Amino acid sequence: xxxxxxxxxxxxxxxxxxxxxxxxxxxxxxxxxxxxxxxxxxxxxxxxxxxxxxxxxxxxxxxxxxxxxxxxxxxxxxxxxxxxxxxxxxxxxxxxxxxxxxxxxxxxxxxxxxxxxxxxxxxxxxxxxxxxxxxxxxxxxxxxxxxxxxxxxxxxxxxxxxxxxxxxxxxxxxxxxxxxxxxxxxxxxxxxxxxxxxxxxxxxxxxxxxxxxxxxxxxxxxxxxxxxxxxxxxxxxxxxxxxxxxxxxxxxxxxxxxxxxxxxxxxxxxxxxxxxxxxxxxxxxxxxxxxxxx
Amino acid sequence: xxxxxxxxxxxxxxxxxxxxxxxxxxxxxxxxxxxxxxxxxxxxxxxxxxxxxxxxxxxxxxxxxxxxxxxxxxxxxxxxxxxxxxxxxxxxxxxxxxxxxxxxxxxxxxxxxxxxxxxxxxxxxxxxxxxxxxxxxxxxxxxxxxxxxxxxxxxxxxxxxxxxxxxxxxxxxxxxxxxxxxxxxxxxxxxxxxxxxxxxxxxxxxxxxxxxxxxxxxxxxxxxxxxxxxxxxxxxxxxxxxxxxxxxxxxxxxxxxxxxxxxxxxxxxxxxxxxxxxxxxxxxxxxxxxxxxxxxxxxxxxxxxxxxxxxxxxxxxxxxxxxxxxxxxxxxxxxxxxxxxxxxxxxxxxxxxxxxxxxxxxxxxxxxxxxxxxxxxxxxxxxxxxxxxxxxxxxxxxxxxxxxxxxxxxxxxxxxxxxxxxxxxxxxxxxxxxxxxxxxxxxxxxxxxxxxxxxxxxxxxxxxxxxxxxxxxxxxxxxxxxxxxxxxxxxxxxxxxxxxxxxxxxxxxxxxxxxxxxxxxxxxxxxxxxxxxxxxxxxxxxxxxxxxxxxxxxxxxxxxxxxxxxxxxxxxxxxxxxxxxxxxxxxxxxxxxxxxxxxxxxxxxxxxxxxxxxxxx
Numbered sequence: 001x002x003x004x005x006x007x008x009x010x011x012x013x014x015x016x017x018x019x020x021x022x023x024x025x026x027x028x029x030x031x032x033x034x035x036x037x038x039x040x041x042x043x044x045x046x047x048x049x050x051x052x053x054x055x056x057x058x059x060x061x062x063x064x065x066x067x068x069x070x071x072x073x074x075x076x077x078x079x080x081x082x083x084x085x086x087x088x089x090x091x092x093x094x095x096x097x098x099x100x101x102x103x104x105x106x107x108x109x110x111x112x113x114x115x116x117x118x119x120x121x122x123x124x125x126x127x128x129x130x131x132x133x134x135x136x137x138x139x140x141x142x143x144x145x146x147x148x149x150x151x152x153x154x155x156x157x158x159x160x161x162x163x164x165x166x167x168x169x170x171x172x173x174x175x176x177x178x179x180x181x182x183x184x185x186x187x188x189x190x191x192x193x194x195x196x197x198x199x200x201x202x203x204x205x206x207x208x209x210x211x212x213x214x215x216x217x218x219x220x221x222x223x224x225x226x227x228x229x230x231x232x233x234x235x236x237x238x239x240x241x242x243x244x245x246x247x248x249x250x251x252x253x254x255x256x257x258x259x260x261x262x263x264x265x266x267x268x269x270x271x272x273x274x275x276x277x278x279x280x281x282x283x284x285x286x287x288x289x290x291x292x293x294x
Numbered sequence: 295x296x297x298x299x300x301x302x303x304x305x306x307x308x309x310x311x312x313x314x315x316x317x318x319x320x321x322x323x324x325x326x327x328x329x330x331x332x333x334x335x336x337x338x339x340x341x342x343x344x345x346x347x348x349x350x351x352x353x354x355x356x357x358x359x360x361x362x363x364x365x366x367x368x369x370x371x372x373x374x375x376x377x378x379x380x381x382x383x384x385x386x387x388x389x390x391x392x393x394x395x396x397x398x399x400x401x402x403x404x405x406x407x408x409x410x411x412x413x414x415x416x417x418x419x420x421x422x423x424x425x426x427x428x429x430x431x432x433x434x435x436x437x438x439x440x441x442x443x444x445x446x447x448x449x450x451x452x453x454x455x456x457x458x459x460x461x462x463x464x465x466x467x468x469x470x471x472x473x474x475x476x477x478x479x480x481x482x483x484x485x486x487x488x489x490x491x492x493x494x495x496x497x498x499x500x501x502x503x504x505x506x507x508x509x510x511x512x513x514x515x516x517x518x519x520x521x522x523x524x525x526x527x528x529x530x531x532x533x534x535x536x537x538x539x540x541x542x543x544x545x546x547x548x549x550x551x552x553x554x555x556x557x558x559x560x561x562x563x564x565x566x567x568x569x570x571x572x573x574x575x576x577x578x579x580x581x582x583x584x585x586x587x588x589x590x591x592x593x594x595x596x597x598x599x600x601x602x603x604x605x606x607x608x609x610x611x612x613x614x615x616x617x618x619x620x621x622x623x624x625x626x627x628x629x630x631x632x633x634x635x636x637x638x639x640x641x642x643x644x645x646x647x648x649x650x651x652x653x654x655x656x657x658x659x660x661x662x663x664x665x666x667x668x669x670x671x672x673x674x675x676x677x678x679x680x681x682x683x684x685x686x687x688x689x690x691x692x693x694x695x696x697x698x699x700x701x702x703x704x705x706x707x708x709x710x711x712x713x714x715x716x717x718x719x720x721x722x723x724x725x726x727x728x729x730x731x732x733x734x735x736x737x738x739x740x741x742x743x744x745x746x747x748x749x750x751x752x753x754x755x756x757x758x759x760x761x762x763x764x765x766x767x768x769x770x771x772x773x774x775x776x777x778x779x780x781x782x783x784x785x786x787x788x789x790x791x792x793x794x795x796x797x798x799x800x801x802x803x804x805x806x807x808x809x810x811x812x813x814x815x816x817x818x819x820x821x822x823x824x825x826x827x828x829x830x831x832x833x834x835x836x837x838x839x840x841x842x843x844x845x846x847x848x849x850x851x852x853x854x855x856x857x858x859x860x861x862x863x864x865x866x867x868x869x870x871x872x873x874x875x876x877x878x879x880x881x882x883x884x885x886x887x888x889x890x891x892x893x894x895x896x897x898x899x900x901x902x903x904x905x906x907x908x909x910x911x
Contacts, residue, residue, distance in 0.1 A: 082568045126859065174859075223818075227761060235749055
């Protein structure tokens with residue numbers, strides 16, 4: 001499952017969006033259906049290089065992306081969006097500017113670094129929290145599952161060639177949060193059962209725990225998918241990347257918390273002794289500690 | 295008794311729900327179409343005369359206006375029924391305000407129509423981000439590097455001049471790298487004389503002795519000094535941008551520093567980016583000139599406006615604003631009266647010194663020159679057409695008597711506190727300290743903004759209905775309790791966002807949608823636990839109790855870890871990502887509260903303390 005995604009990431013890499021590459025983007029709406037070829041020609045004649053023209057949502061909406069032009073200065077590049085809009089408006093048809101973005105190369109680089117740093121920081125701090133609340137083996141299991149989710153989701157973006165922009169990074173972090181939710185619920189049950197069920201081997205205990213939480217995992221994933229589909233269908237083009245990223249992530253996260261986290265636990269030889277430390281002395285069932293007032 | 299909440303817990307839940315409803319309520323009142331008039335001087339309130347003038351103009355034009363008022367922040371708001379009337383009224387008001395005394399910014403705005411009793415409770419609707427209301431976002435980078443280099447150069451020239459003035463002979467001055475100066479001397483005595491002379495005057499440097507062929511004094515600029523230079527350059531540019539943004543007629547602009555050397559400019563409602571960029575990139579200038587002698591021939595003088603009177607100055611310019619490196623309000627140590635302390639660069643200092651030493655006793659005027667745009671209206675074929683034309687404003691902002699030959703640093707006294715602040719501001723605005731360029735720009739069209747709002751609202755309602763339906767079918771009566779909890783959760787989420795003044799963005803809406811989907815998780819955990827306990831043979835009441843209590847740690851752990859991720863998302867994120875992180879974080883907190891407290895209270899009310907045989911779960 002991982003290998004095709006990893007190799008696509010290595011070979012095709014990601015289709016980095018404007019946020020990371022820098023450049024300009026203009027989204028316009030035409031009165032009647034637009035012809036991308038004519039627009040390309042129009043832009044060629046005006047001397048723009050490396051532009052990408054595509055439909056965005058409907059056949060009236062056109063998205064033009066253009067990298068920083070080498071023959072222009074930084075200041076001139078910052079005005080590229082205005083110039084493109086002006087050229088498109090000369091085309092005769094009524095053109096309405098819907099959105100225009102410009103990201104300078106330096107900012108692009110910063111955003112890339114920040115995004116990567118954020119993912120790592122998230123994984124790291126989550127690992128610390130779980131190691132503290134549960135046990136190191138659980139933390140490794142959880143982070144392995146999260147890594148898996150992130151790589152599969154990234155891989156899907158790479159294989160299909162969807163735009164990878166800042167909102168997708170947000171989606172990835174949300175996926176981490178979501179998948180973690182699942183993994184913790186399972187781990188929590190595993191911990192409880194290790195303490196409760198006296199005579200049983202780890203495999204059986206983990207199996208029981210998975211079965212006990214399966215219903216909940218599926219229901220929660222289902223409700224989350226319900227709203228994501230609503231977002232995907234109704235939310236519009238601008239957050240499509242975000243919705244797709246999350247949808248893939250939620251599906252993958254559900255499966256990874258069931259298979260991966262538990263298997264990593266087993267592979268590391270989780271045992272009763274790992275969990276025998278009561279959180280505070282003198283309690284039969286440490287879970288009772290956290291109980292709210294009844 | 296099992297599954298009965300003590301009174302205080304029920305009251306707590308009730309209070310939270312009531313507060314939630316009150317503080318989310320302002321969001322259901324659609325904003326009015328309004329025209330806002332504010333004073334061009336930031337923070338200054340408009341007068342009731344101005345309000346009367348504005349109201350009279352719309353009255354005369356026969357518009358259907360209502361509720362004209364001066365807001366607590368000192369702006370005029372006049373509301374209209376339709377957006378066409380709003381736009382027509384804006385040009386009418388603009389003309390009226392042009393004739394009225396004072397300078398005003400007239401802009402379209404969406405005025406919250408929150409009823410009085412909610413306003414009294416300080417309940418306000420959520421603010422919409424640029425992606426929802428349309429507008430321009432600029433991220434500008436200030437070239438502080440060259441400012442610092444220039445300042446260091448001028449300091450170096452200054453040091454040499456100082457040594458010459460004090461007759462301290464140095465052999466050579468060289469700069470091995472930026473910000474470091476080596477001054478070598480014949481012997482150590484001269485060096486220590488130089489050091490004691492310089493050390494007290496140039497706090498920008500740290501001093502150390504070194505020996506090469508000759509003993510030398512090493513001056514290293516301190517990081518502190520560099521930071522100060524950068525801060526000064528940025529605050530100067532910030533001020534300049536604020537002044538210029540006023541010209542664009544934007545109702546709620548945001549201009550603030552971001553990080554070390556960047557400035558964010560958010561202009562909601564602005565569509566014409568080219569115009570915005572032109573105005574932001576404009577330069578105001580400053581000139582120092584002597585007042586003309588009474589017998590000076592007319593051909594050598596020029597008249598400027600000075601506080602409503604004419605001031606006749608010489609045509610000859612002493613120096614221009616680009617030589618000003620700093621201007622601060624200070625107080626005369628002797629009299630305690632306000633003054634403006636001005637620092638010139640070294641070349642400017644020379645020019646000023648040479649010009650003033652022979653003109654002591656004459657008055658020197660500070661002239662401020664700025665290009666502005668003015669809208670005029672013309673009737674073309676029966677249609678009113680707006681024309682923007684640039685015009686130049688030149689005025690004398692200060693006329694002060696020269697008391698002595700002015701050095702590089704001098705002061706202008708005899709000003710009121712307000713005048714001093716204004717003058718220092720203009721001096722700084724006149725000399726744009728550093729070059730600025732746009733590194734990021736995002737424009738969202740008005741139609742797009744509305745579409746985003748509609749699509750967002752649609753996704754939330756469809757997602758919500760689907761989840762509500764599913765929960766009801768799957769958990770029946772308990773599903774109903776969860777659904778009530780979910781509605782309370784959404785209300786609380788909106789209430790918290792409104793009251794902390796968070797800005798709603800498109801990704802923020804996505805965060806709300808996601809919260810709806812994930813919030814039921816806690817309930818699902820509890821309910822499946824209850825089902826399990828029932829299967830294990832517990833009585834309904836103990837099953838409910840065990841379900842809620844066993845699920846507690848799980849919910850806590852699961853939500854806290856997600857919260858960690860959300861906080862990281864917030865701290866690294868920019869614009870859109872931050873918006874998502876905020877709603878997600880608040881959503882996590884409110885859903886924990888609703889699942890653990892509200893749903894429990896509802897379930898307790900339905901089942902608690904009664905003898906029941908079976909549960910509808």
